[in-house]
Amino acid sequence: MIGTLAGIGAVAAGASFVGLHTMVPWSQLYGANFNGEAPPSRRLALTYDDGPNDPHTLHLLDVLARHNVKATFFMVGQFVRQRPQIARAVAEAGHAIGNHTYTHPNLIFVSRSNLRRQLEDTTKAIEDATGQTPKLFRPPFGGRRPGTFAIAREHGMTPVMWRVTCFDWSAKSNETIERHANRQIKGGDVILLHDGGHLAIGADRSHTVKATDNLIAKYKQSGYEFVSVPAMMG
Numbered sequence: 001m002i003g004t005l006a007g008i009g010a011v012a013a014g015a016s017f018v019g020l021h022t023m024v025p026w027s028q029l030y031g032a033n034f035n036g037e038a039p040p041s042r043r044l045a046l047t048y049d050d051g052p053n054d055p056h057t058l059h060l061l062d063v064l065a066r067h068n069v070k071a072t073f074f075m076v077g078q079f080v081r082q083r084p085q086i087a088r089a090v091a092e093a094g095h096a097i098g099n100h101t102y103t104h105p106n107l108i109f110v111s112r113s114n115l116r117r118q119l120e121d122t123t124k125a126i127e128d129a130t131g132q133t134p135k136l137f138r139p140p141f142g143g144r145r146p147g148t149f150a151i152a153r154e155h156g157m158t159p160v161m162w163r164v165t166c167f168d169w170s171a172k173s174n175e176t177i178e179r180h181a182n183r184q185i186k187g188g189d190v191i192l193l194h195d196g197g198h199l200a201i202g203a204d205r206s207h208t209v210k211a212t213d214n215l216i217a218k219y220k221q222s223g224y225e226f227v228s229v230p231a232m233m234g
Contacts, residue, residue: 022108025142025161025192031149033159034190034233041188043225045232046071046212047162049100049138052079052086053196056205060195061093063209067216071095072160072229074138077102077122079201084129091130096228098136099123099157104198108143112151119155136160136229140198160229162192166211169194174210181215190229 021029037043046064051057051073064071073090075097080087091097101107101118102125110118119137126134137157139148149159164184168177181191193212197203216226 022145023142025165026163030144030146031159033149033161034229035161036163036190037188037232039187042223043188043227043232044185044219045190045227045229046193046216047074047098047138047160047190047229048072048193048195048208049074049140050079050104050194050196050198050203051075052083052090053201053203053205054083054086056203056209057083057086057195058089059206059209060212061089061095063213063216064095065093067213067220067226069216069226070228070231071226072098072136073195074098074100074136074160075122075126075134076100076104076196076198077118077125079196080122080125080129082201084125087126087129091132096136096230097126097130097132097134098138098160098229099126099134099152099155100138101140104140106141106143107139107148108145112147115148115151116155119152119157123155158233160190162190164189164191166191166193166208168205168208168211169197171207171211174207174214177207177211178214178218181211182218185219187224188232190232 021027102121137152
């Protein structure tokens with residue numbers, strides 16, 4: 001009986017471990033992904049998910065331009081179709097654009113054929129809006145399972161995750177976002193922020209815009225450099 005219970009416990013623990021790694025952003029268990037460079041790097045990469053979003057993506061572009069910083073935007077295909085002019089503005093400003101699927105599903109529960117369709121439809125939307133083919137991919141919610149990243153690579157995209165989570169999707173102030181960032185940033189980090197919301201265009205990301213302004217000023221003053229993900233990847 002004891003042996004049986006121990007066996008059940010080991011299986012449960014193993015299942016829990018495997019399940020946890022479907023969502024852990026820096027885990028490499030389900031395929032290699034880029035989430036930053038090794039310390040003592042003094043470079044940081046700002047990334048924004050769930051856009052393009054009217055008007056806050058454009059407000060972010062103003063902030064980034066004022067600081068002369070390039071960032072990386074992981075765009076949702078259906079929103080690119082709705083706001084192609086904003087996606088085009090991001091590209092024309094010199095920022096990197098990545099594929100964040102077409103409807104933002106949790107890919108843990110998506111079939112391989114549906115995943116391919118999500119990636120292809122989003123790439124087509126980005127190409128039509130910007131003339132660029134995305135070379136980066138980020139799964140919605142960070143969710144993936146065995147084979148997810150392999151399919152992204154088949155479509156010519158490098159999976160990109162993150163090391164710093166700012167929880168800006170639920171923050172009530174820019175100070176809250178900045179506190180989350182300050183607790184985690186060590187250097188060489190890919191930082192997760194959001195310029196939109198995955199449910200619809202119009203999500204209020206004014207706190208993220210203000211936090212971005214303050215974080216860039218703070219870390220630049222401390223000797224850090226902000227770069228896009230492709231620049232950090234080299």
